[in-house]
Amino acid sequence: MPPSGRKVPVTVLTGFLGSGKTTLLNHILSVRHGLKFAIIENEFGEVGVDEHVIKEDSEEQVIEVMNGCICCTVRGDLVKVLKRLRDRLETFDGVIIETTGMADPAPVAQTFFVDPEIQKDYHLDCIVTVIDSKHVLQHLREEKPEGVENESVEQIAFADKIILNKTDLVDDAQLAEVVAEVKKINSSAEMIKAQHSQVDPTKLLGVNAFSLDRVLEMDPEFMDTEGEHQHDNSISSISFKFEGEVNVNKLEMWISEMLQTKATDMFRYKGMLAVKGMETKYLFQGVHMLFNGGFEGGYKWKEGEKRECRFVFIGRNLDKILLEKKFMDCKVLSEARFNTGDKVEANVPGGWTKGTILKVWDDxxxxxxxxxxxxEVWAPDDSDDFVRSVRQKVEGGYK
Known part of the structure; x- marks a missing residue:
């Protein structure tokens, strides 16, 4: 229980898919501010990725993870988590909730006004909405079926602080257009320009920015907890997980192929992978055509840790069977065909050239x-398309 009379402040981080919420959360946790937080992480899908890359700055920090849409099926779970944390609240300076990119923040905010036990121990301090400056306009202007909410619009409307993220990806004219469109939805929230979600945490935490009066003026039915939140049924989440390792070259070739054909429908995709031949976790994420992946961050596999791969796609009209097949095609299923010292032929510019295997699974x-x-060259795949046994000339051809 918190000290008598003290309510623990709660910050809600929201924003559409790929806006940079987890990056912002990691930034907040890495800055030296002397504060400790309980983190509630939400994923839109059965397989979580973000909880594996959130930085833990203290043994006192608690990370709770919930799968599904926090504003729908797991809203009751949010109440349970908050009540479960009550016994440890005196060790925290605040609670940070990172919602899925598909969440409407209204039902999340309602949680702190409709449950007497939650009201007693917590107060909603601020709703922070992170915006992807490059892609936000296409989502704000998207025509939805009748009765279906536009989550990106709702996230901006309920924001107390709006972070205009990824400003380095747009020019001044584009940014001005974004600002104008955002102000049409919410003219009272403070807007903060940022790159890579680098924002001073003191502007977001403990600011007492949430105003119930403002929300009720904007949405008189805010306290109607019986209202339904209807998602666009054409948008879905597809998740995969398996124990094992992938060939990262095959993965990147597949991602490149996918972006050429399906980028418009790919709202968000991210993964944490075990790569054969590497001791560092491969983290990647993407929004539409923008893909970023690599071993940056230094997240190494711990001794005894199960090496596994996790992958999440969120988009429109996704072909689950095809996506799963393409992903599993990247898995390393067998031992290498050659050993160090073996004589082989490599397919290099100019044709097949003889050589010797220096190392198996290198980089x-x-x-x-x-x-x-x-x-010296690398073979990106263990197949005859890239490396083969030395062919010997025999009568009538080669073998």
Missing amino acids: GNPYRIKLDNGT
Whole structure:
């Protein structure tokens, strides 16, 4: 229980898919401010990724993860989590809730006004909405079926602070258009420009910015907890998880192929992968055509930790069977065909060239090969398309 009379402040981080919420959360946790938080993390899908990359700055920090839409089926779970944390609230300076990008913040905010026990121990301090400056306009202007909410509009409307993130990806004219469109929805929220979600945490935490009066003026039916929140049924989440490792070269080739054909429908995709031949976790994320992946961040596999791959897609009219097949095609299923010292031929510019295997699974590649001319190359896949046994000339051809 918190000290008598003290209510623990709650900050809600919201924003459409790929806006930079988890990056902002990690930034808040990494800045030296001397504060401790309980973190409630929400994923729109059965397989979570973000909870594996949230930085833990203290043993006192608690991370709770809920799957589904926090404003729908797991709203009751949010109440349960908040009540479960009550016994430890005296060790925290605040609670931070990161919602899924598909969440309407209104039902989340309602939680702190309709349950007497929650009201007693918590107060809603601020709703922070993160905006992807490059893609937000297409989502704000998207025509939805009758009765279906536009989550990106709702997230801006309920915001106390709006972070105009990824300003480095747009020019001044585009940013001005974004600002004008946002002000049409919410002219009272403070707007903060940012790149890579780098915002001073003191502008977001403990600011007592949430105003129930403002929300009721905007939405008189805010306290109607029986109202239904209807998502666009064409938008879905597809998640995969398996124990094992992938060939990162095959993965990146597939992602590139997908972006050429399905980028418009890919609102968000992210993953945490075990890559064969690498001790560091491969983290990637993307929004439409913008893809970023690599081993940056230094998240190494711990001794004894199960090496597994997690992948989440969120988008419109997703083909689950095809996506799962493409993902599983990247999995390494067998041992390498060649060993160090074996003589092989490598398919390099100019044709097949003889060489020797220097190393098996080097820097995420199945083979590192030293050609007979002294050049060193990597084979990106363990197949005859890239590396094969030395062919011997026989009567009538080669074998």
